[in-house]
Amino acid sequence: MTPYRLPANPRARMPTAPRVRFAPSPTGYLHIGGARTALMNYLQARRFGGTFIVRMEDTDRVRSTAESVQAILDGLVWLGIDWTEGPGKEGPHAPYFQTQRLDTYREHSQRLLAEGKAYRCYCTKQDLEAQRESMEKSGGFYKYPGTCRDLKGPPAGRREEEAVIRFKMPSTEGTVSFDDKALGVITKPYSDLDDWVMLRADGIPLYNFGCVIDDHLMEITLVARGQEHVNSTFPQLMLYQALGWQPPEFAHLPLILGPDREKLSKRKHPEADVMLHKRTGIMPEALSNFVIRLGWSHGNDEVITREQMEEWFDFSDVGTTSGVWNPEKLLWLNQQWMKLLPEATVAERLVPFLEAKGFQAKGDSRLVPLVHALKERARTLEEMATTAALYFGTGVTLDEKAAAKHLVGDSLVLLRKVRDGVAALSEWTVESLDGVVKAVSESSSVGMGKVAQPVRVAITGNTTSPGIGETLLLAGRDEALRRIDAALTRGG
């Protein structure tokens, strides 16, 4: 028997525009691995002027929820990944929810049944479970033994409507293989495959069945998904063969691992949640930048814009090794992006974080100057908001250590001089304020630090802040003077 193989050059039939898809099962939030899969598919479509389809594989009826559908879509939108066909964007292959395509699956399973390439199976879950257990006890791995393979009709006391439909593996020797765009040729002997369930008794398809039917009907040319799916590619290939369909190309993406080196999972790894990062102040540009670099690179480039991704990304450059989640690098990238994006944009994104701290920040004229001063001192929007909050409130809590060091003795004299100087200023600007501090430093013959630190502690309560002129300006004239006076009073 000749082993089944992909045609030598699958590309021949897809010269230009690829049709790719992201097919999540809506059983929770958007997973970071899913987000990367979606991103890569999206980039592929963008690069070659193709189509990116989102299809909801909602056939797990107990776990699928409408909220999850929304959560996944929201996550994609936040990341700036938009789809050409899918939920809310009905296209020529609608509907894009598998539970709305049940007639299609039934039709194709009937055909397979009629052609003798599938059969009804009456085994009960309990029976199968028992078989599996005993098989596992004796060592080997479980394969459905084909109990119902040659049944002519339902066994006594059973009805056809209770049967599931199984794929009938052709009894051939040899191996199946496919040429994965990322991994290369992967092979498996036919003998490792069994008669898997395609359709439940209620007509709901199982993953391997619905996936193949839809990918073909939606004219998908390249299936890119996580490496956890390489093994399911084989039964799927058998289905394509049975149906006489040309399989798409495949690209299996390296897994993303948690700090414990295990596949990033919703259960064990909170960072698997895309929207968690939004809440902690990571920006979508940074998250997608980070995630695209897991398993893919373009020379030595680290900070990569969406435009560059669209220009450079290709599945054949995707690596083979799983990558470990590195929070430090994500943080670094996020800061890079805070420095790269227009300050007005970052300011806008900062508002919700400030509001969460109880400040009416929207429209505040200090927002942009704040971002300007703080973007080099914060790695997340949340961090920036925490620092920014210092300038929004009234009064400040002095750090005891800082006060003990900088708000005593001669420092208070210097502070007094600065206070008088800035109070006399007709206009507060970074330059004029810095000028006062400089003048005090020179007239008193002490270093800038001697003068600036007491002021800094008085304004922020601590020893770290942006340049002293900026700090004063950010606090605002009235509040700055009030805080200096409070420090003076306390100290002297």
Add this chain to the structure above:
RNA sequence: GUCCCCGUCGUCUAGAGGCCCAGGACGCUGGCCUUUCAAGCCGGUAACACGGGUUCGAAUCCCGUCGGGGACACCA
């Protein structure tokens, strides 16, 4: 257990037989700059899992060992 995939600094990676006594980035670290903290700049630390081949020559090809991960459902 069986099958599949993988194996370069702690982490993400460059590397497609000589350009590599292995390059970049994060982290860590020394210095410069400096009114603090950052940012920035300059420098340092640290890896081809192991063993056999093939070859004039291997991180790159082959085999084995070990190690890691994934999949083994009427989940996807």
